[in-house]
Amino acid sequence: MSRFSRFNVTASLLASVWLVILLIPVVVLLVVDGPLWRKIAGTALFVAFAAVYSVAFGLMDSTPSRFTPRGRFLFWLVPLAVIAVATGAVAGLSAGYLVPFLVAYFAFPLPPSRSIAPALVIVISSSWTVLTVAEDGELGILGATLASPVFVYLVALASQRADREQQLSHDLAQAREREGVAVDVHDLLGHSLTVVTLKAELASRLVDTDPAAAKDELAQIARISRTSLAEVRATVTRLRQPDLIGEIEGARRALATAGIAASLPKDAGLAGPNARLFSWVVREAVTNVVRHSGATRCTVEIGPDRVRITDDGRGFDGAEGNGLSGLRQRVEDAGGTLSVTAASGTTGTEVLVTMTGTQTGEDS
Numbered sequence: 001m002s003r004f005s006r007f008n009v010t011a012s013l014l015a016s017v018w019l020v021i022l023l024i025p026v027v028v029l030l031v032v033d034g035p036l037w038r039k040i041a042g043t044a045l046f047v048a049f050a051a052v053y054s055v056a057f058g059l060m061d062s063t064p065s066r067f068t069p070r071g072r073f074l075f076w077l078v079p080l081a082v083i084a085v086a087t088g089a090v091a092g093l094s095a096g097y098l099v100p101f102l103v104a105y106f107a108f109p110l111p112p113s114r115s116i117a118p119a120l121v122i123v124i125s126s127s128w129t130v131l132t133v134a135e136d137g138e139l140g141i142l143g144a145t146l147a148s149p150v151f152v153y154l155v156a157l158a159s160q161r162a163d164r165e166q167q168l169s170h171d172l173a174q175a176r177e178r179e180g181v182a183v184d185v186h187d188l189l190g191h192s193l194t195v196v197t198l199k200a201e202l203a204s205r206l207v208d209t210d211p212a213a214a215k216d217e218l219a220q221i222a223r224i225s226r227t228s229l230a231e232v233r234a235t236v237t238r239l240r241q242p243d244l245i246g247e248i249e250g251a252r253r254a255l256a257t258a259g260i261a262a263s264l265p266k267d268a269g270l271a272g273p274n275a276r277l278f279s280w281v282v283r284e285a286v287t288n289v290v291r292h293s294g295a296t297r298c299t300v301e302i303g304p305d306r307v308r309i310t311d312d313g314r315g316f317d318g319a320e321g322n323g324l325s326g327l328r329q330r331v332e333d334a335g336g337t338l339s340v341t342a343a344s345g346t347t348g349t350e351v352l353v354t355m356t357g358t359q360t361g362e363d364s
Contacts, residue, residue: 006059006061006062006063007058007059007062008057008058008059008060008061008062009058011057011058011060011061012054012055012057012058014057015053015054015057015104015108016050016053016054016057018100018101018104019050019053019054019101021097021100022046022049022050022097022098024097025046025091025094025095025097026042026043026046028094029042029043029046029091029094030043038090038091041090042087042090042091042094045083045086045087045090045091046087046091048083049080049083049084049087049098049101052076052079052080052083053080053101053105055076056076056077056080056105059072059076060072060073060076060109073109073110077105080102080105081102084098084102093129093130093133093134093138093141094141096126096130096141096144096145097141097144099122099123099126099144099145099148099149100144100148100149100151100152102122103119103122103123103149103152103153104152104156106118106119106122107119107152107153107156107157108156108159108160111160112157112160115153115156119149119153122149123145123146123149123150126145127142127145127146129145130142130145185232189228189232192224192225192227192228193228195224196221196224196225199217199218199220199221199224200217200221202217203217203218203221223259226257226258226259227258227259227290229257230254230255230257230258230290243275243276243279244268244271244275244276244278244279244282244302245268246279247279247282247283247286248264248265248268248282248300250283250286251264251282251283251286251298251300252264254286254287254290255286255289255290255298258290259296260289260290260295260296260297260298260311261296261297261298262297262298262299262300263297263298263299263300264299264300265300265301265302268302270302270303270304271302271303271304271307272304274304274305274307274334274355277330277331277334277336277353277355278302278307278353280327280330281307281309281327281331281338281351281353282300282307282309284323284324284326284327285300285309285351286298286300286309287323288323288324288351289309289311289313289349292313293311293313293314293348293349294313294314295311295312295313295314295348296312296313297311297312298310298311299311305354305355305356306352306353306354306355307352307353308350308351308352308353309350309351309352310348310349310350310351311348311349312347312348313347313348313349314347314348315342315347315348315349316340316341316342316349320340324340331353334355335355335356336353336354336355336356337353337354337356338351338352338353339351339352340352
């Protein structure tokens with residue numbers, strides 16, 4: 001993988017959007033009286049700082065690849081610091097406009113415990129320099145060396161807190177999901193293995209006295225094992241974020257394992273922007289067919305604005321479990337409707353989702 005393929009465009013853009021502020025010192029440098037070389041060199045240094053700053057945020061997480069994260073941080077800090085010092089030597093107090101960016105370089109990637117000290121050093125030293133050498137008309141530069149860095153640091157703290165809360169929320173959701181899967185697998189296997197054990201013991205007693213009955217018990221054991229395997233597979237797939245192609249293939253395997261004939265679509269692209277939502281529908285509906293329907297056949301039909309799953313099982317009893325009620329909420333949030341009814345002309349069940357609103361798909 002090339003270094004450019006590892007470039008974090010989002011991080012670079014978020015960092016670079018504020019670089020437009022550097023137009024202020026560049027314009028001041030160009031319009032005030034001074035030697036031409038100073039104007040050219042100063043402008044070049046501001047441009048160089050902006051370029052290195054933008055690239056640093058894009059590559060800090062990956063390049064140089066042989067360095068540790070701390071090493072990469074220092075690797076990009078060195079040219080930024082050198083350019084900032086050189087800018088100060090050429091452009092004078094106008095280099096103070098670089099201070100908020102140097103503070104941001106520490107504040108956003110690093111935790112507060114590691115960024116506060118260098119940020120304070122940069123702010124105090126640059127502000128002291130301004131107070132020491134600036135003339136009365138130049139004291140406004142303190143806005144760049146004092147006020148702006150404080151604002152930048154507070155924004156960084158708020159951003160890091162929001163990231164932590166989002167990560168905690170994600171971790172909690174994953175923990176709850178794993179707990180739910182563990183409970184389901186325990187319940188499924190506990191019941192199935194108990195039945196398999198009892199039937200195996202019965203078959204062992206019948207094998208000599210009634211071979212036909214023993215053979216029937218063994219056939220039931222095989223059927224229960226296949227169904228349990230399909231249920232476990234369907235349950236474990238909940239740990240994955242769905243995609244429609246993967247869910248159709250997973251449905252094919254689960255139905256085949258349970259001994260249920262399947263009619264599934266070959267082109268998942270028909271769903272268009274609804275693909276993510278329809279993958280949840282296929283997952284939940286097929287899982288219910290495997291677990292509860294007693295069906296011999298299941299059909300999945302997908303179109304641009306609808307998905308329909310039917311089976312020829314014992315039918316829907318009207319009771320919605322957590323999975324189905326959660327799916328209904330997900331569909332309604334995406335602007336669609338979900339109905340669960342008796343399949344037309346059969347004793348089975350039809351799950352139909354239609355997208356009638358203006359929203360399509362979802363990404364939760």
